[in-house]
Amino acid sequence: MEDVVVIGAGMAGVTAGRDCARAGLDVVVVEAQDRVGGRMHTARDFCEHPVEQGAEFVHTAEADTWPEIRAGGFETITCQPGAGFLLSIDGRRSPELFSDPSLVKLGDLLHDLEAFQGPDCTVAELVARRNVEGIARVFADQMLTLHPLGDADQLSMVGLRDDRVVDLERGCDWRLVAGYDALPRHLAADLDVRLGFVVSEVRWGPDGVTVRSETGDEVSARAGVCTLPIGVLKTHAVRFEPDLPATKWRALDGLEMGPVLKVLYRFRERFWDPGLTMLGCDGPIRLYWTPLYGRGDDVTPVLTAYVTGHRARALSALPEDEAAAVGLADLDRLLPDVRPSQLVEEWRRVDWCTNPRTRGGYSFVRYGGAGSRAALAASDTDALFWAGDGTSTTTIAAVVHAAYASGRRAAAEVTARAGGSA
Template identity: 30%
Template sequence: MDSQSNKSNRHLQAAICYSGSRHAASPSVIVIGAGFSGIAAARALHDASFQVIVLESRDRIGGRVRTDYSLGFPVDLGASWLHGVCNENPLAPLIGRLGLPLYRTSEDNSVLYDHDLESYALFDMDGKKVSQELVSKTDVIRQDHSEDMSMQRAISIVLERRPDLRLEGLAQKVLQWYICRMEGWFAADADTISLKNWDQEQLLPGGHGLMVRGYLPVINTLAKGLDIRLSLRVTEIFRHHNGVKVTVEDGSTFVADAAVVTVPLGVLKSNCIKFEPRLPAWKEEAINGLGVGLENKIVMHFETVFWPNVEFLGVVADTSYGCSYFLNLHKATEHSVLAYMPAGQLARDLERMSDEAATNFAFMQLKRILPNASPPIQYLVSRWGSDENSLGSYSYDIVGTPHDLFEKLRTPVDNLFFAGEATSMDYTGAVHGAYSTGLMAAENCRMRVLERYGELDIFQPVMCEEVPVSVPLLISRM
């Protein structure tokens, strides 16, 4: 690895002209992070004839996209939906051309975000099924407030001011399940989610589609032919007026004209990467001001299917912490699999357990509503919060911070460009958001570097334009 790193260092260093004269070789860029945004940026810059090297701390590409095959079939332990099953989605052309099937789990404006009410089963803690009529009548009215506050506090205020909306008994538990699903969408607890900004995200039309074969084929296609160096953890990024120098954990250094930083927000918050000179105050404000949520998956593979033929199973309880949510992957994949998906504090508490203990906890929740459930024969547990390469699942607006922090996080600093789901104003927490920001960072980087050396061609088409999709998306609804 050392010899490869030194060879790469010499190769990239030859591409930099510190004297300020015109390039003798192709411009060069270092992309830090091989998640969707990093691979998208590297692909675009590579195709624009830049010398590109990708440095990735993991031993695999994908970042918070992780398709696992150890059960004998693909299961996404990270991102698994295409949010917005439509040709307007920037990932649609690629997914369509690859012929990857999608399973639509909701139509437009689903009240449960990634699921409709038409294919669910809710149970109380005693295993009794909750009627659909009761679920449909449970709603919370959003009130306008002059100051920002948490969603939890706002709900409490609404119920205090409107006695007619107060719920008791089973109806109150159903309300807590709604809050549980909102916490799952933001991967955060309701007492930290901003009331003012919680609905600033834009939802593309077409509802939500589950990637039946996983996201790995998509990112593998984007990564073909790229120079990607795995297991290289970046520790320092030094920038000056005409180049960058990146140092990795073993002391090796890489130099280039510019760098695209796509590491997760949780990693930026940990300060494990030193920026020299220090990032400006407005950039640090964005890093520190945005929230990083946590949602995990405990995937349980069973011998046979013993649950109802619905898209998800829910357990209502007195608090959102006590509620449960199981995604039925059998409907989409025909494999006898349920995925338990805890978020917020519950997800953090489960990460303190062993894989076996966490799986047993999820299974006991299932046994509450299905007493005859048989134990899983295999299981998988994600740990995005304790994973040093992610330190969280995805970003969200916390109480009291402006929504434009996402834009500030994306804004370049000299010859450092930033991308990732946390830099997307409109599609935070989504794969297509990460992908789009990778393309934007690449285009900004290309223009800035070529402008510096007087090689910018105003007649050259923008490289992130997509060819219109000619292959329809393969969408099913069983």
């Protein structure tokens, strides 16, 4: 019997495993896929520089992962969208767009979100109360539903406040030159990770945890850490024996996995201003960015289309070529003088909506679901502990450093238990 079995080798799982191993415990990490990293998945075959298919940025200078990034000697690129951010709504462009009178009526959304006192309401209700139309309405939707991924009629204002979404809008971002998934791989370097182990059953109790794979392999340990994504847990694809307590299922009801996909485009030549960092817009795709900035002028021109919410579901439902064509037609609309569709060389859709190992991109709190992350994190299932970005309450939720912090917390819970029972 092992000391600890960790389910999932994403950021939360490898962090929990690494910390438990450092505490002298025998650890096995079981992972369904043939790689470490989970939603951190860098493409190194799209062009000569890494392109992120999942998580892309280290968000803010306060991210919990910085000590690991520095200790690992990773080179980083500062990505401050700031001056290079272009917004195009209804044919009008920033900065001229920002003088639209409807935006004055909208007020300071970020301040209002930070200071939100409740009672809870959805983003759609909040925006409707402002009684704004046109540019201000699109702007509000863009600001409040782009990172959290949910649709405006699902997203809880209390949840957005507690998830500290505001910090994302105010901080700076960084990329890892080597590709973001180099970080979890680095943390997993000395761990026993069993790849291709698709967990179908978790048996738990006061004496330990046994995980069983689809092919009947089993690993038993004195304690377990579950880092399965919210989307996977909600499908009941993994059976818990005994069933999880009602508090856990209620917590999962209060959370939702938001739809997200990326379409990566490689072009023959760069057709955008070298200073461009991000392009926000109001079509079937609301954000494009270039993985180039900070990498120099002579690298292959690539654009990433970042698609969330109902727009992601729509592109997910199309065949890949048709989904890619939607983005190209959108770019032609935004840049009619250039016609980017004539310059494209290759595209790739990365669809997290249908990915069976995530069932979505990352989690958000549904209207009425405040407190669900803490309830999911609670160590109230005997020897089975909980981590993963959905369980984070101490930092910006649903990001890489949230997963990391949750892994550290779960490892501390496991080692405290191991110490107590020794």
